[in-house]
Amino acid sequence: MADRIATVFMWGVALLISAVFAWIVGDLLLQGLPHLSWGFLSATPTDAGRAGGILPILVSTLLILAVCMVVAIPLGLGTAVLLSEFGRRNPLFGRLVRYSLDVLAGVPSIVFGLFGNAFFSLYLGMGFSILSGGLTLACMVLPLLIRSSETALRAVPDDYRRAAAALGLPVFATLWRILLPAATPGLIAGLVLGIGRALAETAALLFTSGYVDRMPGSLLDSGRSLSIHIYDLAMNVPGGESNAYASAVVLIMLLLIINALTFRAADRWLHQRITAV
Amino acid sequence: MCRARIRLNALCAFLLLMVACSGEPQQSADTGALTGQLTLTGSSTVAPLIGEIAKRFEQTHPGTRVDVQTGGSSRGVADARRGTADIGMVSRALNADENDLTAYPIALDGVAMIVHRDNPLPVLSEEQIVAIYTGQVTNWREIGGADAPITVVNKAEGRSTLELFLGYFKLRNEDIKPSIIIGDNQQGIRTVAADPNAIGYVSIGTATYEASRGTAIKALSMGGIEASLENVRNGSFPLSRPLHLVTLGSAEQASALARSFIEYAASAAVSDLTEAQYFVPLTH
Numbered sequence: 001m002a003d004r005i006a007t008v009f010m011w012g013v014a015l016l017i018s019a020v021f022a023w024i025v026g027d028l029l030l031q032g033l034p035h036l037s038w039g040f041l042s043a044t045p046t047d048a049g050r051a052g053g054i055l056p057i058l059v060s061t062l063l064i065l066a067v068c069m070v071v072a073i074p075l076g077l078g079t080a081v082l083l084s085e086f087g088r089r090n091p092l093f094g095r096l097v098r099y100s101l102d103v104l105a106g107v108p109s110i111v112f113g114l115f116g117n118a119f120f121s122l123y124l125g126m127g128f129s130i131l132s133g134g135l136t137l138a139c140m141v142l143p144l145l146i147r148s149s150e151t152a153l154r155a156v157p158d159d160y161r162r163a164a165a166a167l168g169l170p171v172f173a174t175l176w177r178i179l180l181p182a183a184t185p186g187l188i189a190g191l192v193l194g195i196g197r198a199l200a201e202t203a204a205l206l207f208t209s210g211y212v213d214r215m216p217g218s219l220l221d222s223g224r225s226l227s228i229h230i231y232d233l234a235m236n237v238p239g240g241e242s243n244a245y246a247s248a249v250v251l252i253m254l255l256l257i258i259n260a261l262t263f264r265a266a267d268r269w270l271h272q273r274i275t276a277v
Numbered sequence: 278m279c280r281a282r283i284r285l286n287a288l289c290a291f292l293l294l295m296v297a298c299s300g301e302p303q304q305s306a307d308t309g310a311l312t313g314q315l316t317l318t319g320s321s322t323v324a325p326l327i328g329e330i331a332k333r334f335e336q337t338h339p340g341t342r343v344d345v346q347t348g349g350s351s352r353g354v355a356d357a358r359r360g361t362a363d364i365g366m367v368s369r370a371l372n373a374d375e376n377d378l379t380a381y382p383i384a385l386d387g388v389a390m391i392v393h394r395d396n397p398l399p400v401l402s403e404e405q406i407v408a409i410y411t412g413q414v415t416n417w418r419e420i421g422g423a424d425a426p427i428t429v430v431n432k433a434e435g436r437s438t439l440e441l442f443l444g445y446f447k448l449r450n451e452d453i454k455p456s457i458i459i460g461d462n463q464q465g466i467r468t469v470a471a472d473p474n475a476i477g478y479v480s481i482g483t484a485t486y487e488a489s490r491g492t493a494i495k496a497l498s499m500g501g502i503e504a505s506l507e508n509v510r511n512g513s514f515p516l517s518r519p520l521h522l523v524t525l526g527s528a529e530q531a532s533a534l535a536r537s538f539i540e541y542a543a544s545a546a547v548s549d550l551t552e553a554q555y556f557v558p559l560t561h
Contacts, residue, residue, distance in 0.1 A: 046332075047553060048325035122361065128316070128346055211324060211347045222344050232347075235461040236321050238483040238555060239490070 028252065032245035040246055045213050048237050049229060054247055056215040060130060060223025061199070061254070063216060064209055067134025068198050072141050073191070079142075080149030081175060098147075105143035110203040112140045117207035128222035133209025140204055141194040148193065152186025153179060181273040188266045192259050199255055202227045226251045312340035313534050319346075319353020319366030320437060321461060322480065323520050326384065326554040327366055330547050334538055343538060350437045354378065357525050363535050365523040369437040379528050380521040383543045385557040387481035387517040388441050389496040389504035391466070393473040394488075398422050400498050401476075407446050409476060412454030417474060430468050430477030431455035438462075441518050442478050470494050481514070482506055482555025510557045520556065 043053030079097070087094035116136025126132040156179050164174040180187070202225075210222035213229070224232075230247045233240030317327055324347040331343035346362070353365030354375060371380045390406060392398070398421060401409075408414040409427055418424040431453055432439035443450060457475075459465050465479040470493045481504050484496045496504035499515050508514035522539050524531040531539070541547065548558035 046329075048329055128344065207346075207348060210344070211328075212344045213328065222346070232321075232325070235463045236347075237325050238463060238466075238486050240463075 025252070028245060028248050031242070032247075032249035035242045035246035036249055040243075041250070044215065045229075045243075048240070049213070049233050049243055050237060050239050051243075054226070054229065054243075054250065056213055057224050057226055057229045057247075058250070058254075060209070060216050061226045063130045063219065063223065064134045064137065064205070064225055065195065065198055065258075067131055067219065068137040068141065069195070071135060071138040072145055072194065075138070076142055076145035076194075077149055077187070079146045080153055083146070083150045084153040085171075085175065085179070098150075101143040101146055105147065108203070109140060109201055112136055113204040113207050115139070116204060121208055126220065128208065128210035128212070129220045130209050130216055130223045131219040133205045133223075133225070134219075136204050136208045137198045137201060140201065141198050144197065145190055145194045148190025149183070149187050152183040152190065155186060156182045177273065181270055184266055184270050188262060192262055195258055195262070196255060199251065199258075200227055201225070202231050226254070311338045311534060311537060313532075314342040314344065315363045315534055315538055316344045316361070317346065317353075317364045317366055317522075318348055318356040318362040319523075320350040320368040320520070321347045322368040322386070322437070323366040323383075326520075326551060326556060327522075327542065329550045329554065330542050331538075333547060333550065334541050337541075338537075341534065349435055351435050353523065357523050360525065363524070363532065364539065367437070367521045367523050369440055369518050369521075371521070371523065375523075378523040378525060379531070380523045381528075381539045381543060382519040382521055382559060383539075384520045384551045384559060385509050385517055386520055387504065387506070387509035387514050387557075388438055388445075388478050389481045389484045389516070390476065390478050390499065391469050391484050391494045391496050392476050393469055394493040394495050395473050396422065396495070403446065403500070406476075407448065410446070410448060410453050410455075423474075425474045428456045428472050428475035429454060430457045430459055430465060430475055432465070432478070433458050433460050436460070437518065438478065438480065441516065445516050466492060466494060480555070481509060481517075482557075486555050506555070506557055510560075 040053040041058065042055050044056055045054060046052035083094050083097060087097075113136065116132060116139065120126050120132040120135050121128060124132075126135075160178050160182060161174065164178055169177070205225050205228055209225060211224050211228065211232070212222040213224045214221070216223040226247055230244050230251065233244035233247065315331075317331075324345055328345045331345050334343055335341055348356075350365075350367040350369060353362070353367050354371075355365075356362035357365030357378060365378070367380065368386065371378060390401065396417075398417070401420070405414065405420050408420075410429060410431070412429075414420055414427065416424065416426055432442070434450065439450065442448075457468055459468055459477070462479045462483045465477045466483060466487050469475040469477045470487075481496065484494065485505060488494055488496065498504060502508050502513050502515065504514065509517045522542060524535055524539070528536070543559055545558070545561045551558040
């Protein structure tokens with residue numbers, strides 16, 4: 001009997017979650033799809049975003065994400081490797097870093113925005129720019145990325161490390177040939193979470209990458225991200241809802257496409273690693 | 278241990294490299310007549326309008342670039358003072374302690390009290406509004422409406438609409454007993470449209486536009502004067518505000534590019550843009 005209740009409860013919860021997801025996506029598609037067209041994706045916004053398209057905003061979003069990931073992935077992976085593989089000899093240092101990261105991961109994004117504005121935009125003189133926004137986002141997703149990568153690396157059984165050591169493999173080869181491939185699914189999960197958080201971010205970008213909806217000419221130009229565009233259309237521009245919905249559909253599709261590409265790239269990499277060994 | 282240190286050093290070097298690469302200086306704003314770059318920050322109410330004006334300005338003056346950022350009137354004042362922005366956007370009159378800045382009006386906006394469309398009360402007196410916002414009246418029945426608690430919608434601290442509202446009704450923000458605190462105009466409209474017992478205040482242009490689209494709100498008359506853009510234009514509506522651009526120091530201290538942009542933003546050449554964003558252009 002208790003089992004049956006538990007089963008019903010689990011199914012109920014699972015259905016509820018799926019229903020909420022379906023509702024959100026359904027509402028978005030219902031309201032957004034009619035306004036979505038090739039013209040919307042390939043035109044510049046006019047009349048404060050009520051008319052025209054989102055091409056420059058799409059480009060800015062991808063550039064900001066690219067800057068963020070180019071900085072965050074090597075730094076994140078490097079720190080995770082340091083913590084999981086080399087930190088064991090200095091547990092105090094590891095604990096300190098981990099504690100700082102956990103605190104940073106809980107900091108509201110607007111704080112990162114203000115920090116990014118003060119440090120990258122004003123102190124380093126980048127002004128309102130895609131570079132400044134991307135670096136601020138990198139600071140924001142780094143804690144998430146490091147902690148998830150570290151957990152993934154730690155989940156690799158120590159037997160692998162001992163076996164590699166017994167075979168006399170250099171540390172780097174152990175890492176590259178054995179530990180990283182073994183940890184790939186966990187690393188990718190963290191990466192996808194980080195990308196999601198970066199794409200959804202508004203507060204951290206408002207004061208760093210800015211509000212300009214022109215096509216960016218370089219990384220030092222200000223560029224409006226999709227999330228800021230949606231927020232502005234929904235909250236600040238009367239009559240902007242329909243284009244806000246359409247932009248939100250684009251944002252979700254972008255997220256799905258990037259996630260799919262990431263998983264595919266990881267699969268391919270893993271395949272190469274394993275067959276090459 | 279040694280390997281670990283090398284790795285750490287590599288990390289540090291990478292970080293330094295990033296910083297070194299990114300520290301490129303920004304080009305200065307005023308080089309010659311009508312070329313160069315302007316940065317504007319400030320009021321989120323004004324930013325969409327100035328964004329549109331900036332696009333037209335760039336078209337008429339090739340070689341110029343006008344970047345419009347947002348963040349609120351207080352930010353506009355702070356950035357203009359600090360020099361981070363060439364021009365600040367402020368959606369209110371300047372305060373007494375802001376006389377180091379020069380303000381240029383570019384358009385007018387009014388603030389209207391709004392209630393849900395189904396609210397039976399046709400009009401509220403100023404005393405009633407004060408009583409509602411200070412919590413002396415908490416039920417619509419007390420002032421002749423239905424028996425329902427009043428949802429008081431107030432604006433967040435630092436918003437110009439809030440300052441205008443407080444100034445007009447001679448209230449202090451501490452005295453207000455809000456049920457909900459909101460940020461931007463659209464949020465206020467959504468909140469009131471979704472709650473038949475709510476009262477709030479938003480920009481008149483936004484309110485009349487939304488009411489005409491069938492959103493479930495209605496704007497209340499103030500002192501017997503209907504809340505409409507027409508009454509803001511002729512100056513009879515009491516709760517109105519100028520939208521300003523501000524620069525640091527006197528008008529002569531502003532760069533030629535900044536001066537010409539400000540002149541352009543206040544000129545008849547952009548009246549259609551001003552009206553398209555539901556504001557009232559200055560009379561010429």
